[in-house]
Amino acid sequence: MAGYVLRRLAGAVLMLLAVSLIVFVLLDVIPGDAAHTLAGDLASAEQLAAARHELGLDQPLPVRYARFVEGVVLRGDLGASVVSGRPVATLLSERFGATLKLALAALGLALVAGLLIGALAAIRAGGYLDLAVMAGATLGESLPSFWVSLLLIQVFALRLGWLPVFGAGSPAHLVLPAVTLALPAIALLARLVRSCLLDVRSADFVRTARAKGLGPLLVWRDHIFRNAILPVITILGLYLGHVLGGAFIVETIFAWPGLGRLVVQAIFDRDVPVVVGAVLLIALIYQVLNLAVDLIHAVLDPRVGHEAL
């Protein structure tokens, strides 16, 4: 087990190195580099050169990359934002808190609604409720988040005035972005839970458990639930990874001060250190979540465990 975790962690570190290198190279020749931002639009050639020197941009790429990695590894220093001058690490930790809050709210909502709807559909399998749930789920997965958020804003913020249009600060600000992010996950989970329950319910081992006289509660707890939950965990892991690192659009629309909005803003500002740092953090979150999902699988499903560990 420990060996497996170590191997996976080593792989994740290599992966992050590769990711940082790619981003570094990709953003190296970004048109209108940070020196312009620092020196201003009307800067003379000398001022630009001075700004470049100050930022270390006059060094060759390998040197700058090596310095960057050295800073990260030795001091946890990701550099400073070109725009605000604040340390990237500080910015990231501020923004990560907001994103985490949003992600957990969406996850909780998706989990509760998805499980409930999916279980209801499974109980009424083949009926009208089931049909409606499946049709809704198909649609729910195809809805663009940027449209859903606009519809929600229109109805609940502008028409009814129940909730704020955008921003952060109060719990009310959390509702619309969390619902927008949760909708596709609810659709996905409802479908998944429904089918897993139906699959497992009629599996041979459940029949056996019933036949040997196990009570319905125990059958559910030890046999049906335990087996049906595995795919749900996989999906939740992927979903959390997405919401923590990929909610660019929803965060941008609702002006939620999270990582996604930070990346988009930094790209518009050509704030390369912030982009690099944020991409690294997002990739790190993603690696950790993948590892966590695999470990949970290994613990819950002995078949996976024996192969992997």
Next chain:
Amino acid sequence: MALKIEQTAGRTIGRRQGKRAVTHGTGRRRRSGLRPNVLVGALLVGMLVLAGVLAPLLAPYPPDQIQPALRLRPPSLEHPFGTDAFGRDLYSRVLHGARIALRISLLSVLLAAAPGIWLGLLAGYHRGWSEQILSRLMEIWLAFPGLLLAIVLVARLGPSLDTTVIALGVVGLPSFYRLARNGTISARHALYVEAARALGIGQTRILLRHILPNLASPLIVLVTLRMGTMLLAAGGLSFIGLGAQPPLPEWGALLATGRDYLDTAWWLAFFPGLAFTLSVTGFNLLGDGLRDLLAPETREGTAR
């Protein structure tokens, strides 16, 4: 949106189970014949194709015709989707947007599929160190969650419709690589491949004429599903300003404009969003239906 690409992985699992469960739940086992979802999907995609191809004929007005006197008119008989702040007919713009949507999904999937499949065929056929390197490379590729890589690429290349298509093609490549590689690995020792080799047929011909046709079904499914995800991803990018730019009637750009008129002109955001939803639903339904028809055994293979 970023989700869309990531989500496909999950979706495939969900779908796989979902379909099996339908047969359970209803007791109806329809192994052959078209399911309603294929029909609805084909209908929606057909509408998109028709709208895209015939846009210049179907559109009642030129998409860029500015009529200051008619600004921000609600939907009416003359202007079924209303008009925008410059008096341009939204219906015509959405129709022309279908043309762009079609171009985005076709080109970005082609950009992802052609090199992805070819590399996958080569890697699966040869195995060895070159396959190892390629596969590690693809894993690094996939370590960028969702649209992150596309966003970085757009930042590098500058936002426009073309760079969006390129970025999405690059982002979508590994899933085609993986599917082609896995299929080739299991096919390369098949009797028909051994026979072709024994006859002295060249490698390129074996890959393209003997192995590729056998991978056609899962590839067609993946292509169909990806057309939807690419369309959605491109829309998301242009919505936040990192894709097609405003005068262009791309749906995401139209939505971004509509966002500024939410409380005065609801139609500006409503109709482009509807067009998006119907098109993406179409691709998803069609892809799912095709999977059930063509390649039920590869349901897991298309994940990511």
